[in-house]
Amino acid sequence: MASDRDWTDRRMEVVISNLLRFGVLLSALVVLFGAVLYLVRHDYPHTDYRVFRGEPSDLRSVGGILRDALALDGRGIIQLGLLLLIATPVARVAFSIFGFAEEHDRMYVIVASIVLLILAYSLLGSAWL
Amino acid sequence: MTILEFSLLVWVGSVAAGFLGALTGLGGGVVLVPMLTLLLGVDIRYAIGASLVSVIATSSGAAAAYVKEGFSNIRIGMFLEVATTLGALAGATLAARISAGTISIVFGLVLIGSAYLSRRPRPKNERDVPPDPLATRLRLNGSFPDADGIRNYNVQHVPLGWTLMFGAGTLSGLLGIGSGAMKVLAMDQAMKIPFKVSTTTSNFMIGVTAAASAGVYLARGYIDPGLAMPVMLGVLAGSLLGTRVLVKADTKWLRRVFSLVIVVLGIEMLYRGLSGRI
Numbered sequence: 001m002a003s004d005r006d007w008t009d010r011r012m013e014v015v016i017s018n019l020l021r022f023g024v025l026l027s028a029l030v031v032l033f034g035a036v037l038y039l040v041r042h043d044y045p046h047t048d049y050r051v052f053r054g055e056p057s058d059l060r061s062v063g064g065i066l067r068d069a070l071a072l073d074g075r076g077i078i079q080l081g082l083l084l085l086i087a088t089p090v091a092r093v094a095f096s097i098f099g100f101a102e103e104h105d106r107m108y109v110i111v112a113s114i115v116l117l118i119l120a121y122s123l124l125g126s127a128w129l
Numbered sequence: 130m131t132i133l134e135f136s137l138l139v140w141v142g143s144v145a146a147g148f149l150g151a152l153t154g155l156g157g158g159v160v161l162v163p164m165l166t167l168l169l170g171v172d173i174r175y176a177i178g179a180s181l182v183s184v185i186a187t188s189s190g191a192a193a194a195y196v197k198e199g200f201s202n203i204r205i206g207m208f209l210e211v212a213t214t215l216g217a218l219a220g221a222t223l224a225a226r227i228s229a230g231t232i233s234i235v236f237g238l239v240l241i242g243s244a245y246l247s248r249r250p251r252p253k254n255e256r257d258v259p260p261d262p263l264a265t266r267l268r269l270n271g272s273f274p275d276a277d278g279i280r281n282y283n284v285q286h287v288p289l290g291w292t293l294m295f296g297a298g299t300l301s302g303l304l305g306i307g308s309g310a311m312k313v314l315a316m317d318q319a320m321k322i323p324f325k326v327s328t329t330t331s332n333f334m335i336g337v338t339a340a341a342s343a344g345v346y347l348a349r350g351y352i353d354p355g356l357a358m359p360v361m362l363g364v365l366a367g368s369l370l371g372t373r374v375l376v377k378a379d380t381k382w383l384r385r386v387f388s389l390v391i392v393v394l395g396i397e398m399l400y401r402g403l404s405g406r407i
Binding site: 074 | 174185196215336349352
């Protein structure tokens with residue numbers, strides 16, 4: 001029984017690591033695509049990073065980022081890539097819930113769900129649209 | 130400086146930060162934020178936002194290599210992630226309430242602290258600790274492949290480890306670093322988890338912890354695409370390269386030089402924060 005659990009744990013870890021690699025690769029490609037559009041277009045005002053102003057509201061929320069990205073705005077597409085990157089560990093936790101459920105490990109289904117709730121609160125609780 | 134020149138400069142610096150961070154095991158974040166703020170004059174809040182994003186990228190990118198070794202413990206990781214993500218939320222909330230100068234002071238202290246931690250000798254992991262009732266109930270005890278087969282280990286001092294992890298998460302959310310050194314300290318020193326298991330499990334946790342505070346930073350407008358783009362792409366490239374080289378290179382002298390650099394950066398961050406020049 002114990003070795004059975006170990007085996008399922010191993011398989012879960014392999015799937016998770018593939019998921020993480022895929023997420024990072026996908027987000028890096030999206031960021032790169034956005035970077036090309038951003039650098040090719042010359043009419044962006046140069047941001048002065050010495051003074052903190054904060055991002056405009058459309059680059060702060062999932063809805064706003066999606067709208068900008070669909071309009072093929074370079075900065076919006078980069079932000080979409082970063083959003084995918086932030087979502088990658090979240091997907092990992094979500095998958096773990098499924099994995100623990102398959103092992104009938106009720107305690108860890110609950111633990112992983114708590115982590116997912118905290119992450120969801122951080123991403124969505126602050127601003128969704 | 131044009132946008133292209135600025136982006137290239139940040140990219141090159143980030144490649145170097147990611148490369149050195151992977152070689153020395155300290156992570157790219159600890160050198161990235163000082164580089165952006167001290168050398169390029171970027172506001173520390175933008176720098177932290179960009180650094181957080183790169184921390185997620187390196188942690189997730191390195192996961193594949195770690196999983197192959199079979200050392201990480203997903204139950205320990207998941208259980209302690211409750212602490213680190215709660216801490217990260219607290220840290221990100223705190224970051225909005227305290228001044229840039231105070232953040233700089235804390236950053237300086239953490240830099241000096243992690244340089245010290247990285248200079249400590251690595252334990253041999255020959256210890257055998259008795260099972261702890263709480264750890265057993267939480268099914269944290271595990272095993273890993275060793276030279277002579279499978280080695281079992283027990284976990285100790287769960288409440289202390291959990292509390293330290295909350296602290297590590299807070300620092301991560303406040304400063305935009307992975308705070309891997311403190312996570313390893315909590316697992317290896319407090320919870321008596323074997324060193325190899327501690328480092329690989331810590332890597333897994335870093336991405337989830339950073340994601341918790343990155344959401345808050347994004348919503349608050351601290352993550353600028355123009356800055357985060359070269360940082361993320363650079364640190365990712367640098368750290369992947371660093372992990373490749375790590376297997377062959379003798380990193381002892383490099384570690385020594387790097388921890389010296391970190392101490393100098395720490396003193397400078399401390400000084401700027403105290404003198405209000407940030």
